Amino acid sequence: MKxxxxxxxxxxxxKEIFQLFRNGGVATETESHARQLQxxxxxxxxxxxxxxLQQCNQCQACVSACPHFAxxxxxxxxxxxxxxxxxxxxxxxxxxxxxxxxxxxCPTDALSTANHPQKLGTARIHAARxxxxxxxxxxxxxxxxxxxGRAIFRNxxxxxxxxxxxxxxxxxxxxxxxxxxxxxxxxxxxxxxxAFTENVSSNRDP
Amino acid sequence: MPLKRREFLKxxxxxxxxxSIGVNLIPGMENKLFADAITWHKSVCxxxxxxxxxxIGKKGDKVVAIKGDLENxxxxxxxxxxxxxxxxxxxxxxxxxxxxxxxxxxxxRVSWDEALDYVAKRFxxxxxxxxxxxxxxxxxxxxxxxxxxxxxxxxxxxxxxxxMEGNPRLCMASAVGGYLTSLGLDEPAGTYQxxxxxxxxxxxxxxxxxxxxxxxxxIVRHKTKNPNVKIIIIDPRKxxxxxxxxxxxxxxxxxxxxxxHAMAYVIIKEGYADLDFIKKHVNFKNNEGKDISFEEFQKxxxxxxxxxxxxxxGVPASEIVKAARMFGQARTAMSMWTMGINQRTRGVxxxxxxxxxxxxxxxxxxxxxxxxxLTGQPNxxxxxxxxxxxxxxxxxxxxxxxxxxxxxxxxxWGVPVSNIQPKPxxxxxxxxxxxxxxxxxxxxIMCTNPAQSLPHAQKFWKGLKEQFVVLAESFYxxxxxxxxxxxxxxxxxxxxxxxxxxxxxxxQYMPQVLQPMGEARWDAWIxxxxxxxxxxxxxxEKYKTAEDIWNEYISLTKGRDMDLSGATYRRLKKVxxxxxxxxxxxxxxxxxxxxxxxxxxxxxxxxxxxxxxxxFYGKPDGKAVVWARPAKPPAEPTDKDYPFALTTGRVLExxxxxxxxxxxxxxxxxxxxxxxxxxxxxxxxxGIANKDMVIVETRRGKLKIEARVIDRPExxxxxxxxxxxxxxxxxxxxxxxDPGSKEPEYKVAAARIYKA
Numbered sequence: 001m002k003x004x005x006x007x008x009x010x011x012x013x014x015k016e017i018f019q020l021f022r023n024g025g026v027a028t029e030t031e032s033h034a035r036q037l038q039x040x041x042x043x044x045x046x047x048x049x050x051x052x053l054q055q056c057n058q059c060q061a062c063v064s065a066c067p068h069f070a071x072x073x074x075x076x077x078x079x080x081x082x083x084x085x086x087x088x089x090x091x092x093x094x095x096x097x098x099x100x101x102x103x104x105x106c107p108t109d110a111l112s113t114a115n116h117p118q119k120l121g122t123a124r125i126h127a128a129r130x131x132x133x134x135x136x137x138x139x140x141x142x143x144x145x146x147x148x149g150r151a152i153f154r155n156x157x158x159x160x161x162x163x164x165x166x167x168x169x170x171x172x173x174x175x176x177x178x179x180x181x182x183x184x185x186x187x188x189x190x191x192x193x194x195a196f197t198e199n200v201s202s203n204r205d206p
Numbered sequence: 207m208p209l210k211r212r213e214f215l216k217x218x219x220x221x222x223x224x225x226s227i228g229v230n231l232i233p234g235m236e237n238k239l240f241a242d243a244i245t246w247h248k249s250v251c252x253x254x255x256x257x258x259x260x261x262i263g264k265k266g267d268k269v270v271a272i273k274g275d276l277e278n279x280x281x282x283x284x285x286x287x288x289x290x291x292x293x294x295x296x297x298x299x300x301x302x303x304x305x306x307x308x309x310x311x312x313x314x315r316v317s318w319d320e321a322l323d324y325v326a327k328r329f330x331x332x333x334x335x336x337x338x339x340x341x342x343x344x345x346x347x348x349x350x351x352x353x354x355x356x357x358x359x360x361x362x363x364x365x366x367x368x369x370m371e372g373n374p375r376l377c378m379a380s381a382v383g384g385y386l387t388s389l390g391l392d393e394p395a396g397t398y399q400x401x402x403x404x405x406x407x408x409x410x411x412x413x414x415x416x417x418x419x420x421x422x423x424x425i426v427r428h429k430t431k432n433p434n435v436k437i438i439i440i441d442p443r444k445x446x447x448x449x450x451x452x453x454x455x456x457x458x459x460x461x462x463x464x465x466x467h468a469m470a471y472v473i474i475k476e477g478y479a480d481l482d483f484i485k486k487h488v489n490f491k492n493n494e495g496k497d498i499s500f501e502e503f504q505k506x507x508x509x510x511x512x513x514x515x516x517x518x519x520g521v522p523a524s525e526i527v528k529a530a531r532m533f534g535q536a537r538t539a540m541s542m543w544t545m546g547i548n549q550r551t552r553g554v555x556x557x558x559x560x561x562x563x564x565x566x567x568x569x570x571x572x573x574x575x576x577x578x579x580l581t582g583q584p585n586x587x588x589x590x591x592x593x594x595x596x597x598x599x600x601x602x603x604x605x606x607x608x609x610x611x612x613x614x615x616x617x618x619w620g621v622p623v624s625n626i627q628p629k630p631x632x633x634x635x636x637x638x639x640x641x642x643x644x645x646x647x648x649x650x651i652m653c654t655n656p657a658q659s660l661p662h663a664q665k666f667w668k669g670l671k672e673q674f675v676v677l678a679e680s681f682y683x684x685x686x687x688x689x690x691x692x693x694x695x696x697x698x699x700x701x702x703x704x705x706x707x708x709x710x711x712x713x714q715y716m717p718q719v720l721q722p723m724g725e726a727r728w729d730a731w732i733x734x735x736x737x738x739x740x741x742x743x744x745x746x747e748k749y750k751t752a753e754d755i756w757n758e759y760i761s762l763t764k765g766r767d768m769d770l771s772g773a774t775y776r777r778l779k780k781v782x783x784x785x786x787x788x789x790x791x792x793x794x795x796x797x798x799x800x801x802x803x804x805x806x807x808x809x810x811x812x813x814x815x816x817x818x819x820x821x822f823y824g825k826p827d828g829k830a831v832v833w834a835r836p837a838k839p840p841a842e843p844t845d846k847d848y849p850f851a852l853t854t855g856r857v858l859e860x861x862x863x864x865x866x867x868x869x870x871x872x873x874x875x876x877x878x879x880x881x882x883x884x885x886x887x888x889x890x891x892x893g894i895a896n897k898d899m900v901i902v903e904t905r906r907g908k909l910k911i912e913a914r915v916i917d918r919p920e921x922x923x924x925x926x927x928x929x930x931x932x933x934x935x936x937x938x939x940x941x942x943x944d945p946g947s948k949e950p951e952y953k954v955a956a957a958r959i960y961k962a
């Protein structure tokens with residue numbers, strides 16, 4: 001409650017903006033309260049969101065093609081993605097299939113292999129909610145991460161951190177988080193401060 | 207009287223302060239202000255053997271929250287994700303609330319009187335018709351010490367059968383055998399305090415990060431503060447524990463004995479052995495138990511040079527040498543191991559070899575140095591190992607084969623000594639085999655789930671189905687309840703008081719903060735009432751409170767190596783557990799055994815202690831034993847038809863057969879189903895993609911399961927977590943067991959895998 005009443009000064013604002021770059025994928029308490037967590041990410045190969053929204057004709061071919069039922073039609077009226085295919089990682093994460101049936105099924109090139117489909121976004125831990133930061137011991141996200149120890153790791157102080165270079169944004173961590181509201185979220189690739197780089201680990205779908 | 211603002215504030219501040227520490231300023235005043243507040247009660251976590259202290263938050267008559275106990279020296283306020291959700295387990299939808307009897311194939315709710323009368327009648331019939339050995343008891347390392355004690359008395363003392371076993375046979379028996387043969391007495395010499403003094407950790411056959419998270423956290427915290435701390439892991443699978451590893455050796459499953467021998471070889475050859483310690487404290491013995499000299503032992507090790515060990519185990523010789531050097535150079539070293547070592551047909555030997563490393567280098571008996579076996583269950587050490595809940599044991603580390611021990615126990619139990627048979631009863635596998643063959647006609651199962659947890663489980667379902675099975679459980683349905691004839695609802699954690707003894711010899715008290723749900727009753731009272739109905743009124747009617755049972759039990763431990771006679775309820779309620787030996791009420795508990803500060807060491811005559819820093823008083827000459835055990839393969843090595851080595855294990859979010867953790871939605875959604883981990887190279891060869899359905903097959907059965915293609919197991923190794931009865935890993939495991947400890951080899955089975 002306290003943090004809600006807190007006014008954010010200009011100084012605080014900049015401090016937090018720059019912490020985004022510094023913190024190794026861990027959000028501060030203020031940030032966690034300040035905005036809603038990202039619920040949806042776009043399917044693999046969507047690339048730029050504006051372009052995707054323009055190109056997608058809502059044919060749902062990718063929804064039918066997804067073998068893991070990860071891609072669904074967004075039925076959230078509050079979201080600007082309403083009606084478009086999305087992945088809700090809290091319900092079902094993406095397994096980044098080797099052959100990307102969703103991209104193959106797409107008739108309009110809204111999903112395209114040219115858009116680095118192996119990177120959906122970057123995970124971000126909300127320390128204010130994370131059991132591990134709250135004096136507990138939990139590393140469900142780490143245990144289940146396909147890039148355990150690289151994408152999510154315990155740093156020198158023994159705390160969980162994200163390495164955006166290795167994180168594919170598949171959302172398995174969000175899916176398995178044991179908190180009632182996930183303490184980890186996926187920032188879609190086009191929204192994150194550090195945009196996609198070529199260094200992203202290439203051994204997806206290990 | 208008009209009240210000034212200032213006075214009012216003063217008064218309310220005083221009242222609030224007084225109320226917050228639980229004092230009422232006005233006698234009889236009901237404290238409205240804090241009526242809704244949570245009261246906290248100190249207790250112990252219900253899950254693994256770490257023994258973390260938890261605080262139970264009770265609001266009204268409901269437990270609403272669990273938090274770590276900041277004052278507990280084990281976890282210092284930290285708890286893992288399972289413990290955090292303990293309060294949700296209490297209110298699980300799967301709680302068993304009423305006694306039920308199977309009538310015409312269906313469970314019918316009955317009264318307690320009817321259920322107990324029925325069980326007593328059937329048990330007495332079997333006893334008269336087929337003799338006492340046609341009855342059996344199968345207990346648990348999760349039952350409280352008091353419960354196991356009551357069962358022990360009823361079955362060994364009154365009914366007169368030694369067919370009294372517990373599931374620690376499946377997890378701890380090899381560690382017991384290892385400690386007994388190497389150091390002379392069961393249970394570790396050190397405690398968790400050693401973690402903060404150790405310079406090197408050897409984690410072997412243990413996925414500490416997932417199975418003992420708080421111990422792992424302590425190791426991580428220690429390593430964070432002291433970057434020179436090194437961690438060696440020996441495990442055929444890459445696990446989350448690898449986060450902190452400096453060196454990881456990957457032996458083929460079941461072939462790691464040679465690695466330990468090779469490490470000993472390098473340690474002696476490169477001069478890391480503590481010759482002075484060896485001369486004063488160590489005997490050498492060959493596999494037959496004959497004394498050999500140090501030189502003969504060295505000659506024996508010639509067969510296990512790192513190069514030869516590489517051929518046997520698949521671990522590169524250079525890495526074995528590196529590991530041995532790290533072990534030798536470190537000032538202090540702590541080994542930790544769990545099921546990867548214990549659940550093997552050569553479990554006792556593997557345990558011996560770990561002790562060997564410590565004895566050869568003298569890394570034992572000083573702060574930070576200890577071979578420390580981790581326990582899987584909260585009270586496997588306390589209730590079953592110390593309380594004597596296995597077929598060859600009696601309370602207080604006593605043996606049924608020893609006439610003096612039988613007499614001592616019979617006197618306290620108030621039964622004729624002839625009641626206690628001098629021959630050990632049937633161990634777990636033999637017991638369930640006897641059930642299959644019809645030699646055992648009735649079994650009482652308490653607080654465990656053998657239909658799922660036994661190796662090669664489907665083999666033993668026949669016996670459970672045919673014979674008379676009484677199951678005392680807190681949950682329904684479980685895999686075992688399908689075969690039960692009578693279900694007795696047992697009070698769950700926090701609904702009963704009692705003592706749990708954890709890995710580091712610490713006995714901790716748990717209070718009762720709730721009334722048992724439904725008609726559930728405390729297991730010890732179920733056993734007492736059953737005993738009275740079976741005709742043992744004289745022996746059992748004296749128990750009125752849990753303290754009565756505990757006091758009788760600790761009177762039995764007086765003078766034994768695990769002396770708990772100073773750990774009375776009055777004292778345990780105040781402190782965060784006591785590490786035995788605690789010979790008197792003013793004794794603070796013992797940090798390390800066999801050294802100065804251990805009451806038994808201090809009591810020894812001076813001439814025995816002369817020039818020695820340790821005295822292993824469980825051995826006749828006070829010397830520990832370094833065993834020359836040959837390296838033996840697993841019972842079922844891989845071959846052409848079954849080319850994969852299958853191992854089973856746990857995940858962080860679930861525990862054992864999942865009756866508790868799977869009832870918590872948050873944990874269940876984290877890991878909702880089982881999977882088989884396979885290395886990407888193997889998967890590619892077999893055309894298996896991630897999330898494909900595959901069939902894993904061994905000589906005993908097959909299992910359709912989802913594949914998880916991931917680089918955690920080594921090529922040639924498969925891994926399945928065993929928590930699910932829908933994907934039952936124990937359909938595949940082998941029921942071969944260690945000839946010494948009788949512990950089955952869950953960890954290695956030959957398997958093949960193909961696409962479904």
